[in-house]
Amino acid sequence: MTEEMTGRDVLKHTLAQVYDEEGAALEREAAKAPQPKLSETFTERMEALIRSTEERERLEQLPPLQAWPSAGVVHPQMEELQPIRKTGWRRSKRAVRRLIVVAVLLAVMVPIGALGLHQSHAGFRLELEPDGRSYRVIYQTDNRGPSLKEFTTIKPKTPKGFHISNIFENDRDLIIEYIMDADSKKVIIFSQDYIGDNAQSMHIDAENDEEWYESIEGIRVFCSRKDDVLELFWVTENQSFDICANVDFTILRMLAEEVCERLIY
């Protein structure tokens, strides 16, 4: 290896040095500046963002189930999965996840009165955010759904030709990630969230190519498509459900039908 730097090295090192010096100077100045006084709204918003990013990060970092020693035989595909995660696989999944946003970002809590929602029935409506790039999902509960203590998750059957690669569950959320056996870039992410007693707002991408509603087992389901990514979202009583995937719509509809059936019966 020659010690002489190529033009690319010089460019890279120079840019890094310029920004390192500038960043260090700003950091020194910031340390001397008075501590910023943060508003309650800002702190709440940041807390929600931190929580949602932590959850997404955890999901991202999880190895596939087959990687766990207790899972017994190691799937041959597992060894190939890690390098794939770092490149195309992860990017493809990130595109899917970006659209789930429902499971990802619980934004500012909005009191029902402030929204002018006085009718008491389960449901949701979408409002376009001022930036025109995302929807705010406003839903309300009728307080007839299960309490948080009674909240039970619904784990749909794994679609044929898929396997569960990740699962996350706590007392108010369930996220299951399915990956197609034949193509690890084909991903389905199912999420179920407990939405509590208050109306809340969340963000859903509004830059979809197509949007429509379907009635599944009598439940109104919002469906959208952007490029090859489909998303189904619905609310019942005090739970919200989201299915986001880059696979055929019929598979997603079957998954939604099974969940809705189990909700009703």
Add this chain to the structure above:
Amino acid sequence: MLEALLAKLNTEEDRSRFRVLYETYVRLMFHIANQYLPDPRDAEEAVSEAFFRISELFSEIGEIDCPKTRNLIVIITRNIAKDLLRKQKRQVPTVDLSLLRAEEGEELPLEELASDQGAGAAKLFDGMMVQDAMEVICGLPEKVRDTMYLCYAEDLDAEEIAALLGITKDAVYKRLQRGLVMLRERLGEDD
């Protein structure tokens, strides 16, 4: 098996990365935002938007407390604060003559500028010393320099840069193109 998996999910280490990032940089970010936006509410808006964008690409961030991450955060916050200021002043974007020259002149392969990891720009620096190169780089307009840094030093692709800076992919290519044109002018390359 499920219990073991869930236990893994709930470790403190997994929980804390974004929080650490927030706590490490929130003060710096407010300091940067305040330089452009004296109203604390505007500064909060800029900083929260910056955190939102960072969260979108958080999986790409490795070490939290390191110059590379700090530089990324400085660039994002500064760009958002400047955009917000411009919106408040309702500034109409000025026509950039150097960019027009680039568009009128040689047809540069825009997408290759990002995809070839700066081969065109890098070639101009062959045989140069870092100290000499710094003078040239520092003379570039900030938004061009920021884009070049993200592309060539952080190795981000055009889509990622666009998401971080809140601009289109085309705008990323244009900025890189503009940077290349300016570098050629300053380094006196004829071709």
